[in-house]
Amino acid sequence: MSDPIYSYDEMMSDDDYARPHEEAGYKLHGGFDAEGRYVSPRMKVRSPAVDEWRERMVARGGGLIDADETLLAGETFPSYPQTKLMLQSGIDQGIWNSLTITGVIEARGRALLDYPAPDLQKIIVDDISAMAAGHLAKGLLHAHGMDEGGDPASDRGAHDAMWFAVRDTVFGKGAYPLPEVPENIGRPDSDRREIPDIPAEYEQLILLMMNVLMIEIRAEMIFDYYCKLLGDPDLFSAKREAAEWGVEIVNRxxxxxxxHVGYLQLVLSELRGCTFKTTDGKQVAGSELIDPVWERMVHWHAVDNPKLQREQSRKDVEARILTHPRGDEILAEFRALED
Ligand SMILES: [Fe+2]
Ligand SMILES: [Fe+2]
Structure with a gap:
């Protein structure tokens, strides 16, 4: 069997769709197979390739780093019952804002198209050409950027357009003014080098992959939460059909x-198993470079940041509740749900 080495064009190729993905007047990425199942974009080669690279890594004796929701213990704030109370009291601006912010942040993923990823092979002893790590600049990062924010050469919308379609259909277009969107949802750069044994641009690439991987893992939890809300028969009673349609789009x-979780988890795991050439001419195991950095990254996303977010979020949510004519009463109920 030949080594799994693919060209950029192969990595970007779409399946042959039986019908394009169009919803509520929006032309969107991906399509449907002959049985009517949704097929994600640019998966024809990318999907089996990631599976094959993963199998080969495991066959070499490599393990996958943990990259699932168990890294992020803890309730979301507001909790599900709290959000439900607000929606049933007609306080829906928070969820409208949150859908808007999600869409805007998805659109920013397009920045991966312009990211000048350095060639990891230059600092790695092992041949990475038949690994996911050897395909970052050969389509993996670009396909990811286009999944989030769209292919600039196409008129089809991506995740950003899909979120706005859900928001506008369920809540009404322009229901509220555009909220402020946080500048950066990744961990801010620290002022000291994290992996001083390799050149800064490689450290940046590794940190980027780790930040994005943690953001993707959190996103999975948030998307679950939205699906549960939109699918809740007690909510959106005047718009049940639109809300059910929203669940369908969020699931796509x-x-x-x-x-995204799949290839980022895999590349970082592959790198742990490689031998790196350091700037001072030594050779060092990837796990020695990667593991402490990953541990700090997980801690920021799982512990430090949620704590900060929760405090800010509490202020915003409570202030919003108090603008309601029965605000005091609802706030008391809201707080009681905390226990
Ligand atoms: Fe996305
Ligand atoms: Fe993503």
Whole structure:
């Protein structure tokens, strides 16, 4: 069997769809197979390739780093019952804002198209040409960027358009003014080098992959939460059909996202198993370079950041509740749900 080495064009190729993905007047990425199942974009080669690279890594004796929701213990705030109370009281601006922010942040993923990823092979002893790590600049990063924010050469919308379609259909277009969107949802750069044994641009690439992987894992939890809300028969009673349609669209986004966690987890795991050439001419095991950095990254996303977010979010949510004519009463109920 030949080595799994693919060209950029292969990595970007779509399946042969039986019908294109169009919803509520939006032309969207991906399509449907002959049985009517949704097929994510650019998966024809990318999907089996990631599976094959993963099998080969495991066959070499490599293990996958943990990259699932168990890294992020803890309830979302507001909790499900709290959000439900607000929606049933007609306080829906928070969820409208949250869908808007999700869409805007998805669109920013397009930045991966312009990211000048350095060639990891230059600092790695092992041949990475038949690994996921050897395909970052050969389509993996670009396909990811296009999944999030769209292919600039196409008129088909991506995740950003899908979120806005859900928001506008369920809540009404322009229901509220555009909220402020946080500048950066990754861990801010620290002022000291994290992997000083390799050149800065490689450290940046590794940190980027780790940040994005943690953001993708959190996104999976958030998307679950949205699906549960939109699918809740007690909510959106005047718009049940639109809300059920929203669940369908969010599930398509989730299906597209799975490969993002998949390839980022795989590349970082592959790198752990490689031998790196350091700037001072030594050779060092990838795990020695990667593991402590990954541990700190997980800690920021799982512990430090949620704590900060929760405090800010509490202020915003409570202030919003108090603008309601029965605000005091609802706030008391909201707080009681905390226990
Ligand atoms: Fe996305
Ligand atoms: Fe993603």
């Amino acid at each position: 986004i989730r299906q597209d996202e799975a490969i």
